[in-house]
Amino acid sequence: MSARLERNVDRPVALALSGGGDSIALLRLATDWARENGRRLLALTVDHGLSPASADWTAFAEGAAREAGADWRGLAWTGPKPSTGLPAAARRARHGLVADAAREAGARVILFAHTADDIAEGEVMREEGSTLGRLRDWAPSPAWPEGRGLVLLRPMLDAGRAEVR
Incomplete structure (x- = not known):
């Protein structure tokens, strides 16, 4: 991960924080990494607006980010939601x-917290008819249409949920 993050040192590193x-x-x-390397973390x-508790989750994430020393930005999925899919x-x-917020902030890298458990859960969901991406889509740094011009990194894919928490 560090090799990818050592480029563009004047830019923030974005992190998807649920x-x-x-x-x-x-x-x-x-x-911790950002502090040690003099980098800004965003x-x-x-907030998908799908649950009555979504504003509470967003506020919790904001508090955690600010307490950790990261910059934070809340985003909202607004408008009508589909009845299927x-x-x-x-x-x-x-x-x-x-991806749009990361680009606007000047970030070139976005970190996602997917783990080995997410891969296993995805397999089960696909067997039940989900359209979730195949195993090849779970690469540590996959290509993804929304992230053109950005690098998506999943540094915890080799670890299970119990290990990282």
Whole structure:
């Protein structure tokens, strides 16, 4: 990860921060790295507006980011939501919002907190009919349409959820 992050040292590194345990663990690792390397970390949280508790999750993520010493920006998925295919639509919206915000901030790298458990869960979901990407899409630094011009890094893919939390 460090080799990718050593480029563009004058730019912030973005981090997708849901507020869940995996992304909080990555936030802690990334803020330590940023401090040691004199880099700015920008945490980006998307409020999908799908749950009555979504504003609370967003506020929690903001507090965690600021407490860790990261810059933070909240993003909102607004407008009508589809009646079918909601998880895939939410994922596309989240990726698009995070990519756009990272670009606007001048970031070239976005960190996502996916773990080995996410890969296993994705396999089960696909067997049940999900459109979630195939295993090849779970590369540590995959190509993704929303992120043109950006590098997506998943530094925790080799670790299980229990290891990172």
